[in-house]
Every structure is written in C-alpha cells, then in structure tokens.
Amino acid sequence: MKKLFIFLFGVSALILFAQDGAVDLNFNNDSGPNGSIIRAIALQADNKIVVAGDFTSYNNIARNGIARLNSDGSVDQTFNPGAGVVGSIHNVTIQQxxxxxxxxxxxxxxxxxxxxxxxxxxxxxxxxxxxxxxxGPSAPVWSIAQQPDGKIMIAGTFVSYNGISxxxxxxxxTDGTLDQSFDSEIGSDSILGSVVLQPDGKVLIGGYIINYNSIIRRTVARLNSNGTLDAGFNQLGTGANLPLSNMTLQPNGKVIISGFFTSYNTMxxxxxxxxxxxxxxxxxFEKNSSxxxxxxxxxxxxxxxxxxSYYSNSMLFRLNSDGTLDKNFISNGMIQRMLIQPDGKILVCGNFTALNGVNKKQIARINGEDLLSVLQYEKDIIKIFPNPVENILKLKSNQPISDYELYSLDGKKISLGSTVNDSSINVSNLAKGSYLIKVKINGKEQTTKFIKE
Known part of the structure; x- marks a missing residue:
C-alpha cells in the first residue's frame, strides 16, 4: 500500500508540474539580476538567451544592462559587453x-x-x-523588426535619423545607415510603440497615432513598402482611447493589438x-473588458x-482563437515579454520576484502547451528533412498535404503556401535559428520544429 501511495504521489506530481503555466524549477536558480526589471529578451539558434534590463550585475557578475544566459539561466561568460549601456535597452533582435x-x-x-x-x-x-x-535616431526607438533581406524597420519617438527627417x-x-527609399515624410504625429512586417512587404505601425502625413489614422496605420500610407487600411473609427503597446499578425492576416486601453472605436x-x-x-472577437x-x-x-493583467491581477493569460479566456492556462506575475522555446516551453521576463509562488527574479521558464507533440501514428504521416536545413526543406507524406505555414518561435507567421506530397520549400532566406512548420493533412494540423543553419 505504501509503495502504491508513493507511486501515485509521484504521478500526480509529474502531472502538476507538466501543467500549462507551471514554473520550470531547473531554470534560473541563482541570484539573477540586481535590478528591478528585464525589458527585452531574445533567443539564439543555440538556445542561449539574450536579456536586457536595468541591472548592473547578473548572478553577481558585472553586466550593465545586457547579458547572455546559457539555456539553464546561468550567465554565459563568453559574452561580455564591457561597460555596457548608458540608458536602457527595450528591444533585442538576433541577426542571421x-x-x-x-x-x-x-x-x-x-x-x-x-x-x-x-x-x-x-x-x-x-x-x-x-x-x-x-x-542615429534623434529620440528613443521603441520597436524594431528585421526584414528577410536584413534591412531594419524602427519606430519610436524620433523625428530624424542621421539628421534626415x-x-x-x-x-x-544592413549597415545601419538610413534607407532613403523608405520615406515617411511627416509621418506619425505621435509616439509609435510597435512596428510589424506583413508577409507582402507592407508595414503596420501602431501607438497613439492621430494622423499620418496629415491624414487621419487612429492608433494603427499600414504603410506601403516605400513608406507611403496604405489608403485601404483603417479609414474609419476613433481607435483606442489609450496607446497600444504591441501588435502581432495572425496567419489569416488579421491583427491582434494589445495595450492598456479600455475601448476601441468607442466600444x-x-x-x-x-x-x-x-x-x-x-x-x-470576444471583448475582454478587464x-x-x-x-x-x-x-x-x-x-x-x-x-x-486580467481583472487587475498581473498575469500571463491565454485566449482561445475567438478571444475567450482559456482557463487551462494562467500564470501570475508582472510579465512584459515572452518567447516560445523549440520544446514549447515559454520564457517570460518582467518585473517580478516570484512566479506562481516560486521564487524567480525577473525571468523564468514555464510550461506551455506542447506545440510539438503529436501521436506516434501522426509522426509517421509526415517527414521533414534535412533537419537542420540550409536551403531546401523537403516534405514527404503518405497522405495529402494541402497547406503549410512557417512561424518564428515568438509566434510570428513568416510565410505560407500550398504544397503536395514530396514537396520542397525554399528556406534559404531565413535567418539561422529554430522555426515551426505547420501543415494540414486531411484537414488536421501538425506542427513540427526545424532548424535553419
């Protein structure tokens, strides 16, 4: 009876710690940063983690404003920024x-x-x-996005770059000089907090916009690839009553925007x-008024x-695709940024000293939905190779494949297309790193990780 109790206890513990939102107890077990917040996070292809915040040391090792961590959360001492930054970093992006x-x-x-x-x-x-x-820019940069060709979109409060309006x-x-083929002219009349690239080369900008090039646009605008306003987007409405913080694209081209506004178009x-x-x-889309x-x-x-936050409680929460709250995933703590690892776990950072009752300072890793898991018989349906891949990713299946979508680990859709059995996808333009490919087989979806080398 005692052995049975121990066995059942062990099984229940495994189930508990495998739940979505449970804290990974094997990550970040040292003293962590000496500041109060980590504002930015990026994941390298080798699963090392670059973090930026207001700290001057990390695990009692001098690191002023930026550090690189090993996959277990310890400091990677091969990365040394010297005296570090004067000021604060809000964005980190890893190039190819x-x-x-x-x-x-x-x-x-x-x-x-x-x-x-x-x-x-x-x-x-x-x-x-x-x-x-x-x-450089005349004032802070709040958001950056890198194009497939290596050029860099920036948005913020600046009104000139290298002295050019x-x-x-x-x-x-790619060398950091201004690309004068993209001309925002007067541009936005207020702060931009987010810039997002669409697969077709158009650019979404968001913040507390009232006008773009003297044309009324509220909160969000879309630009053509040369910086001119896309007149067919967001023509009507009052927008949000407060600035947005972030935008992200769904595979169907719809845009999720987030912030601490309470109404949009007066709703x-x-x-x-x-x-x-x-x-x-x-x-x-469900209205989550709180x-x-x-x-x-x-x-x-x-x-x-x-x-x-949800009902004034600081937390990471998950919504279903229709906007309703997914009650199977809630993680408490003042989290500001998150990234998905190749194994489906989620790196989170922000301003916290504990997460779900576990002492973790400003950065933690939690369990998420296992995006990569499939039943064994499903694994045999499709094969992707080579993996890692340099240029051409091949798909082989014994059942019809209708569509595929490529994602970065932060959930951004990179490309999509239709394919057939034994097809090849050109991934040569992707930066080095880990990606997810989602394919549809007989109406069912399967997601698999691959590595671009």
Whole structure:
C-alpha cells in the first residue's frame, strides 16, 4: 500500500508540474539580476538567451544592462559587453550572422556615443561598422523588426535619423545607415510603440497615432513598402482611447493589438482586440473588458498568449482563437515579454520576484502547451528533412498535404503556401535559428520544429 501511495504521489506530481503555466524549477536558480526589471529578451539558434534590463550585475557578475544566459539561466561568460549601456535597452533582435541589434533609450555603449540603436558582435563587443559616422535616431526607438533581406524597420519617438527627417518610423540598411527609399515624410504625429512586417512587404505601425502625413489614422496605420500610407487600411473609427503597446499578425492576416486601453472605436473592448485585414474592428472577437497587455503573440495552434493583467491581477493569460479566456492556462506575475522555446516551453521576463509562488527574479521558464507533440501514428504521416536545413526543406507524406505555414518561435507567421506530397520549400532566406512548420493533412494540423543553419 505504501509503495502504491508513493507511486501515485509521484504521478500526480509529474502531472502538476507538466501543467500549462507551471514554473520550470531547473531554470534560473541563482541570484539573477540586481535590478528591478528585464525589458527585452531574445533567443539564439543555440538556445542561449539574450536579456536586457536595468541591472548592473547578473548572478553577481558585472553586466550593465545586457547579458547572455546559457539555456539553464546561468550567465554565459563568453559574452561580455564591457561597460555596457548608458540608458536602457527595450528591444533585442538576433541577426542571421548572430550579431545582436539593440534599441531603446541609451546614448552610449561603453564610452562610444550610440544614440538609441546599436549592434553588438557575438562576443558582446560593439560592432563599430554599424552606422559608423551617423548620429542615429534623434529620440528613443521603441520597436524594431528585421526584414528577410536584413534591412531594419524602427519606430519610436524620433523625428530624424542621421539628421534626415523621418516621422517616427524609418528603415535602415544592413549597415545601419538610413534607407532613403523608405520615406515617411511627416509621418506619425505621435509616439509609435510597435512596428510589424506583413508577409507582402507592407508595414503596420501602431501607438497613439492621430494622423499620418496629415491624414487621419487612429492608433494603427499600414504603410506601403516605400513608406507611403496604405489608403485601404483603417479609414474609419476613433481607435483606442489609450496607446497600444504591441501588435502581432495572425496567419489569416488579421491583427491582434494589445495595450492598456479600455475601448476601441468607442466600444468597451479591453486591451486585447483583433482587427480585420482592412483595419476595422473584428466584432466576432470576444471583448475582454478587464484585460490589458504589454504584449501578445499568436501561437501556431491559433491561441493567443498575452502578458499583462486580467481583472487587475498581473498575469500571463491565454485566449482561445475567438478571444475567450482559456482557463487551462494562467500564470501570475508582472510579465512584459515572452518567447516560445523549440520544446514549447515559454520564457517570460518582467518585473517580478516570484512566479506562481516560486521564487524567480525577473525571468523564468514555464510550461506551455506542447506545440510539438503529436501521436506516434501522426509522426509517421509526415517527414521533414534535412533537419537542420540550409536551403531546401523537403516534405514527404503518405497522405495529402494541402497547406503549410512557417512561424518564428515568438509566434510570428513568416510565410505560407500550398504544397503536395514530396514537396520542397525554399528556406534559404531565413535567418539561422529554430522555426515551426505547420501543415494540414486531411484537414488536421501538425506542427513540427526545424532548424535553419
């Protein structure tokens, strides 16, 4: 009887810690950062983690504003940013060549003047070849997005870049100089907090916009690839009553926007809403009047992870694809950013000292829905190879494949298409790293990880 009790206890414990939102007890078990917040997080192809915040040391090792962690949360001492940043970093992006773009409110990297955007080498040292002679943006950069060709979209509060007028949104060449083929002219008349690239090359910008190039646009606007306003998007409506914080695309082109606004187009919506592809409010999406979010991501299964608050409680919560609350996943804590690992676990960061009752300072890893798991018979239906892949990813199946979609690990859709059995997908333009491919087989969806080398 005693053995049976021990066995059942062990099984129940495994079930408990496998639940969605349960804290990974094997991650970040040291003292962590000495500051109060981690604002930005990025995952490298080798599963190392770059974090940025207001700390000056991490696990009692000097690191001013930025550090790289090993996959277990310990400090990677091969990455040394020296004196670090003067100011704060709000965005981190890993390039294909493993260099690291940082953006935010800082004015110096070590003793070198670098206003609001810079690039670091793989070892953490400053890449002096990035915008070497320019003054950079005139004010902070709040959001960045890298195009498949390596060019960089930035948005924020700046009104010029390298002394050339740009209305709070600009595109940079791969060396950090201004791409003058993208001209925002007057641009946005207020702060932009988010920039997102569509697969067709158009650009979504959001914040507290009232006008773009003197044309009325509320909260969200869409730009053509040259920076001109897309007149067919978001023509009507009053938008949000407060600025948005984040935008993310669904596979069907609809846009999830999040923030701490309470209404959109005068409707009581709460801070997580969905827009149709023309920019109008999607009224079929559940109105969560008590929800607010710093950020949100769309998962390959269509569900939405949002980091912010629900009924005034700080938490990470998950919504079903129709916007209703998924009660199987709630994680308490003041979380601001999150990323999905290749194994389906979720890295979260923000301003917290404990998560779900477990002492974890500012960064933690929690269990998420196992996006990669399928029944064994389903595994045999489709094979992808080679994996890792350099240029051409091949699909082989003994049942018809109708469609596929490619995702980054932060839930952003990269591309989609139709395919047939024994097909090939060109992934040569992807940056190095881990990705998810979702395919439809006989009406059912299967998601699998692959690595681009």
């Amino acid at each position: 060549d493993e260099k690291i773009i940082i953006a935010g409110e800082f004015t110096k990297i070590g003793n070198v003047e670098k206003n609001h955007i810079a690039r670091l080498n793989k070892d953490g040292s400053l890449d002096t070849s990035f915008n070497p002679n320019g003054s 740009r209305g709070r949104v600009a595109r940079l060449n 009581n919506t709460g801070g997580v809403v969905r827009l149709n592809t023309d920019g109008s409010l999607d009224t079929t 929800a607010g979010a710093y950020s949100s991501i769309v998962l390959p299964n269509g569900k939405i992870l949002a980091a912010g």
